[in-house]
Amino acid sequence: MGKNKEQLIKLACQGDKQALEKLLLICQPDIKRFARRTCSTSEDIEDAVQIALWQLYRKIGMLKTVATFTSWLFRIVERECYRLFRIRQANKINAExxxxxxxxxxxxxxxxxxxxxxxxxxxxxxxxxxxxxxxxxxxxxxxxxxxxxxxxxxxxxxxxxxxxxxxxxxxxxxxxx
CATH class of the missing domain: 1.10.10.10 (Winged helix-like DNA-binding domain superfamily/Winged helix DNA-binding domain)
Incomplete structure (x- = not known):
């Protein structure tokens, strides 16, 4: 993780809205790339990315250390992909x-x-x-x-x-x- 990104994370954790907005822009491509490998459909990818960014926006202040940021963010995406998959499977079973x-x-x-x-x-x-x-x-x-x-x-x-x-x-x- 670059120095610039670490500084943005620290500032965002402290409530700096401009730093948070920059962080959201910087993280979005990485989140999307990860979601492509994790989610089952393209609709789920888009939904998971949006939810992850929303969670980042809402809960960045709860992050305790900068070092855990990436794993924390990817875990949000992973959980969301899995949740969306379970919903899709449940709907498929009911439709079948x-x-x-x-x-x-x-x-x-x-x-x-x-x-x-x-x-x-x-x-x-x-x-x-x-x-x-x-x-x-x-x-x-x-x-x-x-x-x-x-x-x-x-x-x-x-x-x-x-x-x-x-x-x-x-x-x-x-x-x-």
Missing amino acids: FQLDDLPATYSNIDLKIDLINAITALPLIYRQVFILKDVEEYSSPEVAAKLGITVEAVKSRLHRARTIIKQQIKTPKIADI
């Missing part, structure tokens, strides 16, 4: 699952409707795991990798999803009474 994809082999159409309603009513974190594991038949490690969670979390969420679905299907409807 269509209610008509369930097999029409059920003898009881009411059971099929109840099952579909129970699955769609699940909270997102349970629905994602349930669809990947029980509908698309991925293994627990594959589901964990797709969602960025542990295998234990997959098992726990799957158990909870199945329990919720069983409770909803077993609960008699007012129209059935």
